[in-house]
Every structure is written in C-alpha cells, then in structure tokens.
Amino acid sequence: MWLRQAQRLIVALSGGVDSGYLAFLAHQELGTQALMVTGDSPSLARLEREAITQFVTRYxxxxxxxxxxxxxxxxYRANPVERCYFCKQELFGQLWSLARQEGIGVVCDGTNADDMNDFRPGQRAAAEQSVSSPLAQFGFTKTDIRERAQHWELPMADKPASPCLASRIPHGQPVTIGKLTAIERGEQALRALGFREVRLRHHADVARxxxxxxxxxxxxxPxxxxxxxxxxxxxxxxxxxxDLEGFRSGSLNPAAASHAAACHTERHTESPSALSRTL
Structure with a gap:
C-alpha cells in the first residue's frame, strides 16, 4: 500500500474534501508519522483556518x-493566469524545507483524478518539486472522495469548494491585501445573511x-x-x-484555460485500511 510504503510523509492540507480525506487516510495508516501542513497567508480566510484547526484537533x-x-x-501579485503556479511554488518550497528538517522524504497533495482535466497551473509546480498526488495517481475522482468522506462522516464531506481568496480576483488585476480583506469580510457578511454557497468576485469597484x-x-x-x-x-x-448564473466554482477559469490552450497552439467499505488499500 502506497501510504505504508511511504512510512513518513507530509500532506498539504488545504481544508477541502480532497486533502482532508487524504489527511484522514494518512493519519489512520501512519499516525504521527504523517504530518499535515497548511500554508497560512492573507489568501487563507480566517474561517478556513479555524475549520482546519477543528478538523485536525478532532482526529x-x-x-x-x-x-x-x-x-x-x-x-504572484500581478495575478497572471498562472498565478496558482507561483503560489504552489512558494508553498511546496516551504513544505520541502520542513520535510528536510523532519527527515521526511515524501510530500503529497490532494489533487484528484478530475483535476487532471482542469486548468490548474499549480500542478506544474507540484511536478517540478516532486510532490506526489496519490488520489489522482490511483484514479480517485471528486465523487469517489465525497462518498468516502461521507461514509467516515468527515466534516468537509459536503463542503463546497473553497479555493484561496485570490481566486476571486480576475486575472490581470493585481492581488493586494486590501482586496483580499474586502473579499473575506464580504463573504463573511453573505454567510451571516444565511447564504451557504457564496463567492464575492472583486472587479475593482464592482462586487459580483x-x-x-x-x-x-x-x-x-428587494x-x-x-x-x-x-x-x-x-x-x-x-x-x-x-450574477444571475449563480455560484460557479472556478467561474474565472474558462478565460484562463482558453489563454493557456492558445499559448500551447467529488463506495462504502468496512474499514479505513480497506478504503485506502491502494493508497
């Protein structure tokens, strides 16, 4: 099994269902030999930080x-279509630095098989820095992961996708702490009004x-x-x-994907070990 063979590893835990499920499996198989690490910056909403803390404490x-x-x-601040590449480059560099300090030889993330068909510049950073993606490697789709997360009653099992706050800023418009703060406070206000699936897209003086x-x-x-x-x-x-089209995770991605293309011409089993036998 992949996790057992790794013996000691770091899991990049973002707080979403994919990395959360991988962290759960790694903890079940390796215990304290699995270190979950979360990158903390102004792009991480405080609500997300609190949820991650509650999750790791619970288990x-x-x-x-x-x-x-x-x-x-x-x-990164210039916010090109490959902004996520620069973010992941920084994150994975920090994770490998920690791995060397801890004597750990494997760093992995929660990329799933569906992600391989989406525009995700961060995958290039993962490849360049030898970050493993076991869920994608063994064919786990988002649906597979959600089903397994629901089986084990993980708190993020039905959580909507929640990428970093910078993803709410259209490509080409600079990322600033002021914008990130406005987005975070705005989404907090929307949730306080009772909305569950929300995005606040920051278009200069327009909030979408x-x-x-x-x-x-x-x-x-009214x-x-x-x-x-x-x-x-x-x-x-x-x-x-x-936006009359409603909530769409990654609604700013289509233009980015088109640009990238032009440039280049979410089963129940009986135990955690059974669930993770391929991992």
Missing amino acids: GMRHVFVETHELDHPA IEVGAAELSRALN AMAARLVAALKPLGFRFITL
Whole structure:
C-alpha cells in the first residue's frame, strides 16, 4: 500500500474534501508519522483556518501551519493566469524545507483524478518539486472522495469548494491585501445573511455576488438586495451586482484555460485500511 510504503510523509492540507480525506487516510495508516501542513497567508480566510484547526484537533492529527509569502513575489501579485503556479511554488518550497528538517522524504497533495482535466497551473509546480498526488495517481475522482468522506462522516464531506481568496480576483488585476480583506469580510457578511454557497468576485469597484441556484430567488428579494448593498458598500465597492448564473466554482477559469490552450497552439467499505488499500 502506497501510504505504508511511504512510512513518513507530509500532506498539504488545504481544508477541502480532497486533502482532508487524504489527511484522514494518512493519519489512520501512519499516525504521527504523517504530518499535515497548511500554508497560512492573507489568501487563507480566517474561517478556513479555524475549520482546519477543528478538523485536525478532532482526529488528533499532527499538524502545523507554515507562513507562506506568495504576496512577496511580483509575479504572484500581478495575478497572471498562472498565478496558482507561483503560489504552489512558494508553498511546496516551504513544505520541502520542513520535510528536510523532519527527515521526511515524501510530500503529497490532494489533487484528484478530475483535476487532471482542469486548468490548474499549480500542478506544474507540484511536478517540478516532486510532490506526489496519490488520489489522482490511483484514479480517485471528486465523487469517489465525497462518498468516502461521507461514509467516515468527515466534516468537509459536503463542503463546497473553497479555493484561496485570490481566486476571486480576475486575472490581470493585481492581488493586494486590501482586496483580499474586502473579499473575506464580504463573504463573511453573505454567510451571516444565511447564504451557504457564496463567492464575492472583486472587479475593482464592482462586487459580483455568486450564490447557489437554490438561493438566487432569496437574493433577488428587494429587501434582501438592500441588505446586501448595505453589507458590501462599506467595504469600498461602488456597485453591488448579483450574477444571475449563480455560484460557479472556478467561474474565472474558462478565460484562463482558453489563454493557456492558445499559448500551447467529488463506495462504502468496512474499514479505513480497506478504503485506502491502494493508497
């Protein structure tokens, strides 16, 4: 089995269902020989940080936060279509530095098989730094992972995708701490109003709200619309808009994927060991 053969490893734990499930398996198989590590920076929402802390505490996982400095890199701040490459380059560099200190020879992430068909520049950074992606390697799709996470009642089993705050800023518009702060506070305000699936896309002085399809009618209610405006305008936005297509994870990705193409011409079994026999 892959995890047992690794003996000691680091799991890049972002807090999503993929890395959360991988961390669960690694902890079940290796205990304290598996170290879960989360990159901490202004791009990580405090709500996400708290959820990760609760998760690792619940299962007694060995875990640390490491401070990452992607915002120090001009290429990252410029927010090109391959922004995630520069972010992951920084993260994986930090993880390998920690791995060397700990005498660990394997670093892995939660990339799944479906991700291999999406535009994910971070995968190039993983390949360059020899970061393993066992879920993708053994064909685990997002559906497979969600089913297994639900079986083991992991807290992120049905959690909507929640990439970093910088993903809410269109490519080509600079990433700044001010924008990240406005996005985080805006999404907190949306959740406080009862919306579950939310994104606040930052288009300079325009806030574009995405909510789940089932929540659109509530957002369109005049009284609620007024509350949305009152909550978001103090964050520095001049215009508050509602995207009628609703919540779409990675809605800024299609243009990036097209650009990249042009440049190149979520089963129940009986035990954790049974679940993870290939890992």
